[in-house]
Amino acid sequence: ECLSNAVLACSKSPAPGQRRSTPVTQRIFQVGSGWFPEHKGGAENVFYNLHLGLEKLGFESCGIVPGKGQAEIDTQGRFRSFPADASMLSRARAIRAATDELLRPRPALATSHFALYTLPILDKLRALPLVVHFHGPWALESAAEGASSHSVRVKKLIETAVYRRAQRVIVLSEAFGRIAQEHYGVRDSALRLVPGGADLSAFTTQxxxxxxxxxxxWVEDRPVLLAVRRLVRRMGLDRLIEAMATLRQKQVDAVLYIVGKGPERLALEELVRRHGLEDTVRFAGFVPDELLPVAYRAADLVVVPTAALEGFGLIAVEALASGTPVLVTPVGGLPEVVSGLSPDLVLPGSDADSIASGLAASLTMPGRLPDEAACRRYAEANFAWPVISERIAAVYRELI
Incomplete structure (x- = not known):
């Protein structure tokens, strides 16, 4: 019920594949958390691909991002970079100086993809409509990963100051919409729900x-499971490893490859050794972007075992675009991504036993899952960037 207005607003967006008449070019100012060719992250992926998609719909973007200058080269100076590893005071000064230049001539709209880099220029954006892209609750995610209470409080204050200033807050899922309201005081009338997008072309020809x-x-004579995750606590990889131990006890054979890096690697490796799963769970480490579609394609099944705070689930979309079904825990926005394709893709719970139960059913009854063609069609119809860019452009136009 709390998202009734957001859902209603989404219904006013163009239907997939339906494009509005080409508008007069509108100049918008954007604040990002990184430039995807330089920084490989989910929010950075969205920021970069949305920039490309909006240009095709009549929006000319300028803005600021942390980085080493690739954004300036790629956009002929319309985006300015500042050093991400400088002190916060130095970053704030650089952000303010670049903003002074980029706000002339005045844009029609400002957008924020990261509150930390928006706060230093809130005063300069006062005369502009502001749209926040809520990629996740920074403070809550930090708390889930063990940050100090002081750090969490400061982050929440920063986020709240920016989010409450916005006329529109775009959330990736109903789950994140509830968090935006309950934890940050975002008004229901400001919320708009638009899921994340993906560059599907890279995942369809493997x-x-x-x-x-x-x-x-990878092994060729056993079923292959794949988890692509940052190795941090809230990603639920410890529960997935426990589930693999249960599968072995049930004599359900499979090999799990874990792709990614992070601070929990040693603890997860010790858990594997404790269960004697060295032949069943294998750490593949970092896989470069050009090989990631191959990894998805190599798997019989992708697993997203998140334990807390998953607002969207780009990995699930990329797996489906590769033609590989994906099982997700019923956490955050993950069920919203896959349930429209098949409710069997949502695990009964996020604990180890529930994950094991869902994996066993999928591995022993593979016909219950969507086939390759169905996975690809669903991803293309719902998450291709042209579809998502049009929906976000419709939100921007509400304020222009």
Whole structure:
């Protein structure tokens, strides 16, 4: 009920594939958390691809991002970079100086993708309509990963100051909409729900599953499960490893490859050793972007075992675009991503036993899951960037 207005507003957006008449070019000012070719993260991926998509819809973007200058090169100076590793005071000064230049001539709209870099210029954006892209609750995610209470409080104050200033807050899921309201006081009338997008073209031409496994050097005679995650506590990888131990006890054979890096690597490796799962759970480490579609294609099943605070689930979309079904825990916005394709893709819970139960059913009854063609069609119809860019542009136009 709390998202009734947000859902209603989404219904006013163009239907997938339907484009509005090309508008007069509108100049918008954007604050990002990074430039995707330089910084590989989910929010940075969205920021970069949305910038490209909006240009095709009549929006000319300028703005600021942390980085080493690639954004300035790619946009002929319309985006300015500042050093991400400088002191916060130095970053704030650089942000304010660049903003002074970029706000002439005055844009029609400002957008924020990261509160920390928006706060230093809130006063300069006072005369502009402001749209916040809520990629996740920074403070709550920090708390879930063990940050100090002081750090969490400061982050929440920063986020709240920016979010309450916005005329529109775009959330990735109903789950994140509730968090924006309950934890940050965002008005229901300001919320708009638009899921994340993905560049699906990279995930649709990876050859056969056997060819992909050969290229990755993965086993070819056993079912392959894949988890692509940052190795931090809230990602639920410890529960997935416990579930793999349960599968072995039930004599359900499979190999799990964990792709990613992070501070929990040693603890997770110790958990694998404790259960004697060295032949069942394998750490693949960092996989470069050009190989990630191959990894998705090589798997029989992708698993997203998140334990807390998952607002969207880009990994789930990328897996589906590769033709590989994906099982997700019923956490945050994950069920919203896959349940429209099949309710069987949502695990019964996020604990180890529930994950094991869902994996066992999927591995022993593979016909219950969507096939390759259905996965690809669903991803294209719901999450391709042209579809998502049009929906976000419709939100911007409400304020222009």
């Amino acid at each position: 050859g056969s599953r056997a060819e992909a496994r050969t290229r990755m050097g």
